[in-house]
Amino acid sequence: MKIYTCQDRLTDIMTCIYDAWSEALKVGHNQIQLKKEPIYQQTIFDEYIHVDGDSSKAEKVIRSIRRNISETAYLNVYYASLSADENALQAIYDFLRVGFAVGSHILEQYTNTCVMKLLEIRRRVSNESHHFREFARFQSLNSKVYVSHLEPKNDVIMLVGTHFADRMPSEHWMIIDDTRKTACVHP
Numbered sequence: 001m002k003i004y005t006c007q008d009r010l011t012d013i014m015t016c017i018y019d020a021w022s023e024a025l026k027v028g029h030n031q032i033q034l035k036k037e038p039i040y041q042q043t044i045f046d047e048y049i050h051v052d053g054d055s056s057k058a059e060k061v062i063r064s065i066r067r068n069i070s071e072t073a074y075l076n077v078y079y080a081s082l083s084a085d086e087n088a089l090q091a092i093y094d095f096l097r098v099g100f101a102v103g104s105h106i107l108e109q110y111t112n113t114c115v116m117k118l119l120e121i122r123r124r125v126s127n128e129s130h131h132f133r134e135f136a137r138f139q140s141l142n143s144k145v146y147v148s149h150l151e152p153k154n155d156v157i158m159l160v161g162t163h164f165a166d167r168m169p170s171e172h173w174m175i176i177d178d179t180r181k182t183a184c185v186h187p
Contacts, residue, residue: 003033006051006089008155013081014058016051017093029097034089065096070104079122082155091117128152129159136160138173146173157184 002023006016016034024032033046042048065074073095080092095118099106109115138146146168150157157177161184164173168186176183 001031001033001046002027003035003039003046003048004051005035005037005039005048007053008036008084009053010078010081011053011055011058012051013089013092014061015054016089017096018054018057018061019049019051020093021096032093034093036086036089065099068103069096069099069106072107073099073104076107076118076122079125080118082125082159083121084154085121085124087117088121091121094118125154125156125159128154129156129163132156132160133163136164136175144172146171148173148175149178150175151178153179155180157182160184161186 002020004016004020004023006012013036020032020034037050039048062074065077077092077095080088080095085091091114094114095106098109098112098114102109106112106115110119132150132152136148136150138148140146150160155177157175157180161175164175165186172187174183174185
């Protein structure tokens with residue numbers, strides 16, 4: 001079995017899907033797995049292949065999802081890519097396998113386990129994003145900049161930041177993700 005691994009960033013995830021799919025056309029989809037790094041315990045008989053992000057490959061995957069499945073399917077995949085769930089990348093891959101075969105009707109197949117798993121992951125990310133939009137508290141620094149520190153389980157900082165960009169467009173603020181050491185800055 002070949003296990004493709006990548007960092008937890010959208011470009012890397014989409015590139016990993018592209019490379020794994022290319023290999024799956026040769027050896028079969030059942031011989032491929034995808035995982036986010038870090039991998040804490042490797043198995044002996046599997047081949048681990050690290051994939052670095054490539055923006056052109058990532059764009060091809062995104063464009064294919066939007067064109068061949070639907071915009072809603074891409075939104076579901078995007079939300080799932082923000083998940084901290086260790087099986088999220090495999091869930092995205094399984095969803096896309098079925099989605100490219102079926103087309104836009106995949107979103108109506110609620111009894112399909114691939115669809116259910118992806119929608120469950122998306123729901124968890126969406127719920128956490130909503131939670132932090134409701135309960136984020138800002139502290140003023142010198143009455144010029146507002147700062148909020150969050151520790152989300154999933155990578156929802158940009159979703160929360162988009163919300164506050166609409167709600168506080170004339171203010172200067174930062175939302176800091178203390179877990180991932182990233183920030184969303186609004187000038």
